[in-house]
Amino acid sequence: MDNNRRTQLLEAAVEQSFNPVVITTAQLELPGPQILYVNTAFTRMTGYTTEEVYGRTPRILQGPETDHSVIQRLRDRLWNGQSFQGTTINYRKDGSSYWVEWNISPIRDEAGEIRNFVSVQRDITDQVMAERERRLLATALDANADNVLITDRSGAITYVNQAFVRQTGYPLKDIRGQQPSILKSGEHGPEFYRRLWETIQDGGTFQATFTDRSRDGTRFHMEQTITPVRDERGEVTHYVATGKDITERVKMEQALEEMATTDLLTGLPNRSHGEQLLDRQWNRTERYAEAFSVIMADVDHFKAVNDRHGHDAGDRILSWVAGALRSQLRDSDTAIRWGGEEFLILAPHTGLEGAEELAERMRTAVAGHEDPEVGSVTLSLGVATLREGDTKKRLIKRADSALYAAKEAGRNRVSSV
Template sequence: MRTPQSRLFQAAVMQSWNAIVITDADLAVGGRVEIANPAFCKMTGYTLDELRGRSLKILQGPETDPAVIDELRNCLREGRVFEGTAVNYRKDGSAYTVRWSITPVRDDDGVVTHFVSVQRDISESIRAEHENRLLARALDAASDPIIVTDVDKRIIFANLAFANVTGYGVEEVIGKTPALFRSGEHDDEFYATLRASLASGSDFRATFINRRRDGSLYHAEQSISPICDDTGRVSHYVSVSKDISERVDLEQALRQAATEDTLTGLHNRRHGLHLLEAAQRRTQAQGTSLSLLVCDIDHFKRINDRFGHPAGDRVLREVARILRQSVRSRDTVIRWGGEEFVVVLEDCPQGPAAELAERMRARVAEHRDAEVGTCTVSLGLATRAPHETTDALFARADAALYQAKRSGRNRLAVA
């Protein structure tokens, strides 16, 4: 007669979601099945009637690891608990991976009478693990830098391309947040837009200026996408980027070549003309003053003829530096061509403009080149009249310059 306790134990075994099988202790035949719960029958494809009295050797097959089976037998002979993983085969011949533990059951005299095995089909977990490893290898082989973060923005994966670009080892960034790479070049609005985009479930794409491990900056064309779990909740974020530093440098060099005089570093004539016209439009709209200085190095041809063009180029750079250092931060200094310079003075009436021009002239005259010695400049100044065009303003300043040269050079003439 079964006791309430034995009925409870039997119910627990038969209703467990883990596969449970109980065999006798006859190791000569490998242990015959006495009890197998529905979960075990479902996992193997055998009914209890088909299993009862048979050895579980019927579940072994070509891919079952003999070393695991040998270890199992040793444990059972010695009455020890066994834990292991192996490939078994269902009744229909299909393979599955099982993780199981086998525990000996002893009677009151300590003799092993049965073995209880608790098993779990881990085929899906193994398959998912293999797929994850394959995915990790694929991501690692990608040429573009990739990182994956959890929902708290902690990095859980970084590929080799990311390590190569940033200079950090993969193990150094795991557990860190992408804030590690912040350069300080982006404002709060940039990051607020990023957070708002990801919070809405949308991708965020932008050009990031990031900082490498050695402190150097690089430009990355980067996309960040949220990853959702089966319930639709964001669980991770994946970032794929491309180092575009070379392209950015090239674009910057092209822009610089289009706007900058290569010898002096000042605005070139083409770009300077655009800046002059823009200044003219602003002053006309705002009703402020606009003064224009035209400056020319005196006897520059003599410098080239006597000391050579390298010396002449050096004098041009020195004069350009003095002019740039003499003006206000909002003023524009242009190398107009040859030894001629133009200075655009916004919101600067004639009186202050003349004082600034005199300061320029004096500083150039005070400067001494080690080879050439001193040189001087002549300047022409014109202040824009109401409704005067840019061309007319320039013509008046240019005429004033020639007046300064006719009057003996190294002086300012005001139109």
Template sequence: MTSSSTTSLPGLSADDSLLLLRASAELSFSSLLITGPDHRIIYANPAFCRMTGYSEDELAGQNPAMLQGPLTEQSVIDKMRNALDKRGSFTGSTINYRKNGRPYLVEWTISPVRDDHGQVRYFLSIQKDITQLQAEQSTGNLFAKAIDAAYDGIFITNQDGVIEFANQGFEIITGYAPNEVVGSKPSILKSGKHDKTFYKGLWRHLNAGLPFRAMVTNRHKNGDEIHCQQTITPVKNAEGRITHFISIIKDMTDRVFEELKLREQASHDPLTGLLNRRGGEIELDVTLMQALEKESPFSVLMADIDDFKAVNDTYGHATGDDVIRIVADILMDETRKTDKCVRWGGEEFIVLLPFCDRSKAMEIAGNIRTAMAGTDIPDVGRVTLSVGVAESGPDDTPASILERVDQQLYSAKNKGKNRVVAD
């Protein structure tokens, strides 16, 4: 940069030019500092004074080295001096100190102002406090690293639902690497376990600017179901318009399986794997409600092992348990997938037959009785079953239908056992 023999700007007088240049410096948001060839401060604009905390009078005649301190990088200062000696200009950044002793990160450019003979008359330094910018960048980098390192899956979509970012936790949970899903939609994870009503509720929340949280069954890349606690939060811009959605998925599969296991243990008989009495009572309530809604009957079978006490007394309880397991297997083999088999207690069993009338129930009961009677049990021989059958009526309650099927079982026992009796 060289000075001119005239200080006038095109179209302006010398006085007006100086006035305008002075005003530009005074009003500039950038910090300006002018030093002489000896690096003593000649001029500091208001922005520089605000940045450093020093007044122009306090700065006048001082060397800018007054702003240096313990954290100022000497290597940067050495490079600056070397550059000014060789090229006359320098750009760099380091830590300087305000008047109150607080450090700040400054980025500055120093350019020489030469006269018509090429001699350096002044140095013009334009400086900027980048402390906040650096902090934001550092925080942003740290934030990005934290998100990527999070164990929970995090992915971000645009307003059209296209994935723009996915972290490593997403890959751990879903099996999909980030580069496999960026540009796709979250429907890649759909398991088919949720109906239209579920997604309608989801979008009603999101379009209203509200976060949505639910247990969601997703599909892993390998095809397995993954049970996730998922939170989706809309992100709005300054105008209040939704621009992105942030989704956080937490893998709850192990917990869900554990809960299912506990529920299984609470509702199933450990010896046979059939529903226990508590589980059977719940299923009976459900079956009765379904029958009333559909105005279609269902049937109940009640089966009892004939002379089971004699088996226990003669062959021991371990053999008795084997017989009970065999009965359970026959019940499962001879009933439909929709039927519910229950170990009602001891050697007594119940089978719930939804949407099944008396005639079909008699057929199923007959097959069960025949299969049991034809089974040769090691050390025991043949063991038989007595079975009662009852078809539901429009006025039935769980207690009333159980009472009727129990009466039919009692009748089968009284008529000689190893038979089926229906109401």
């Protein structure tokens, strides 16, 4: 290929280039380099025609927001015969601004002398604006009082805001790439997480109250919403979880529930809640045909304690007895303050012999205690085991009858029917 043909191809390539191209003289002293050539992409970017810029300096593109420190670095590099890359704000013919990225290189002749500068430019306004919006969004998310967590479609964490960091103790650098399961408290079972993933993978939004655990082991409660994020093709690319800390509200609700279901003196379930627990256990027993026993316990001569020593002493005795009963319970057992000085113990999976042994341990635990003011405290206990055709009322009545028999037989003993 001859030189003329090669030159024609180069000129055509530059003219048709997508990127704006400017060639100037190498004159750096005032008035500065003069424009010798611009391609069509340059005229589209700036609004100037070729004739309007020929012989003028690139300073015609500068304006109020042009970064003059960038211009100075540009001059310093060119004075030293070096290439330059940078960005700043330039201005079009109509006065509108745009962000431009330059790559400026010296052109040398055969002797190595710099004769011209060539600048390949790119309008990066859209990228700069997108980056500003991204930073603004990140700033807004960090300023948000609610926790924000973003994962990719596989569930790997890609972003957390400052509220999340404060809540959990995990900064992004320590948790990036981890799964949100790092926060699991053990409060939710597999079914909970299965429903979560099925919902969001199907494109739905999942809302629930999560009980999570922070880095130091502290449990907290979040009212959380998890939403899929889709790209322009409708494909899920990320998941965004936003959560409001409701720990104090949950604690208050739990305290109110405890007040409603717990006997304040003994700390045991009260009669109302105890009947609900009995119903649940009864239904389970019927469903699985399991053994089930109940024990009715009563503090002996309790009226005399109140009459002789006062109600404060009586309350102290009841509280201590409740603790003694609780100390003998197995994991599946439940002790209930049934009323006054009377306690009901539910013993699931337990036949008559096992229930009698449990009742005897309770009797012994109480009888071994000597109150400094009241003296010896004892219990009488009645045991009843579920029989075919029993109702709850009939089972409790039999335990009550056994308790009455223990009282009649001299108290401080276990009786069964």
